Amino acid sequence: xxxxxxxxxxxxxxxxxxxxxxxxxxxxxxxxxxxxxLLLEDDELLGAGISKQLLGYGIECLWVSSFxxxxxxxxxxxxxGIVTDICLKGQAETGLDLISKAGSLGLPxxxxxxxxxxxxxxxxMNDGASYLLEKPFExxxxxxVLNKLWMEPxxxxxxxxxxxxxxxLTAKEKEITRLLLxxxxxxxxxxxxxxxDKTVKFHLTTIFGKCGVESRTxxxxxxxxx
Numbered sequence: 001x002x003x004x005x006x007x008x009x010x011x012x013x014x015x016x017x018x019x020x021x022x023x024x025x026x027x028x029x030x031x032x033x034x035x036x037x038l039l040l041e042d043d044e045l046l047g048a049g050i051s052k053q054l055l056g057y058g059i060e061c062l063w064v065s066s067f068x069x070x071x072x073x074x075x076x077x078x079x080x081g082i083v084t085d086i087c088l089k090g091q092a093e094t095g096l097d098l099i100s101k102a103g104s105l106g107l108p109x110x111x112x113x114x115x116x117x118x119x120x121x122x123x124x125m126n127d128g129a130s131y132l133l134e135k136p137f138e139x140x141x142x143x144x145v146l147n148k149l150w151m152e153p154x155x156x157x158x159x160x161x162x163x164x165x166x167x168x169l170t171a172k173e174k175e176i177t178r179l180l181l182x183x184x185x186x187x188x189x190x191x192x193x194x195x196x197d198k199t200v201k202f203h204l205t206t207i208f209g210k211c212g213v214e215s216r217t218x219x220x221x222x223x224x225x226x
Contacts, residue, residue: 034058035150035162038077040070040084040098041112042091050083050139057143067093074102080162081146086113086120096123103128108149110142163223167210176203180216181223 034057041047042065051061062077064070067088073079082102084095099109111124114135121132130149133142150162160181164174179189186200193200213219 032058033060033166034147035080036060036062036078036165037081037083037146038070038073038079039063040067040082040088040095041065042085042088050142053139054143057140059143059146067091067098070098071101074105078161078165079107080150080165081108081110083110083112083142083146086111086124096120096127099124099127099129108146110145110149112137112142160223163211169207169210173203173207173210176200177207177219180204181220 037054037059039047039050039061041050041063044065047063047065051063054061061083062073062079064073070084082098084098086095088094095111095113099111102109108131109129111121111129111132112135113120113132124132131145133145150159160178164177169177175193176189179192184192186197186204190197190200208214208219211219211222213222
């Protein structure tokens, strides 16, 4: 793949990038969708390679090579995790800046670096990183780490959003489920969304059916691992 082609991937931070990967994943029956990540990696060959190989494990990857593009993606894309390099050639910011910015989002963050040392690891973890992988590593290992982190309760936001996509909930169903997870009653959900109790019950029946559960308690325990 030529450099210009690789750079074009970095320039497209819209749904067409992910949609293209989704189409490729749909053509590969072995790669059932498991989640979507943001990858910040300034090495074009490595970034493109990781992105392509992760699809084989059912993980869509929005790959960017600059901190600014990564920051933009955080606000524009639905992602369930972040993988970032630390040293970014020719850039004032580093992967640590991205971790610091994204640390409050509740998403699993994996640091990949060829310059792993105690100080870098300590700062990354203090800023919100969940795991550190030293280059070189196998993409299979990265996929395994992501799947493991998605099962950890501390990554609630990433877990919830990923669960919504896996079960194909609509925007309204997601909105109702978020309120349900906060402990709101049917009446309180109806009041908050300005809809009737009957409508709330209708949506909950659909949500329970899609998620294969029969109660609020079962839904909560299914989404949030304990």
